Amino acid sequence: MHALRQRQCMLHLRCQICGEETFGRSDERYLWLVAGSEPLQEGEESWSPPVHESCAAEAVRYCPHLRKSHVAALVDAPMFWGVAGLVYDPETLEPLPGEDDDGLTHVSFADPQLRWTVAARVIVTLHGCTPVALDDLVGAAV
Structure with missing residues (x-):
């Protein structure tokens, strides 16, 4: 991800795919999606900005790193x-x-x-992490 776009997305909690605000979920949480196979843990560092459910599905479809393996979590509070x-x-x-x-x-x-x-890159720690299956989350949003 381009360094300036990464910083802007992190500082304003914008979607790393479309660049729009990620505020507005009814549960007031943020969706984090990262490459890997281990669930996101409480207090874990991340330089990946949040994503929307629809953008996450698109990213998994087209990004080779995410297609290989990815994990998602709903996060209560990203802390700089x-x-x-x-x-x-x-x-x-x-x-x-x-x-x-x-x-x-x-x-x-x-x-x-x-x-x-x-x-x-800006790094946040993730707090209030609840691992989610992206397929379930995207299916529920449709």
């Missing part, structure tokens, strides 16, 4: 935690090796390394 980015050594000003497969390091807003980080 930090960023993923390139961290620079304050002594040498050289980039430090990243912790992720994509070379980025997760840095919380409270971490002193934040001032030496060039952010690429």
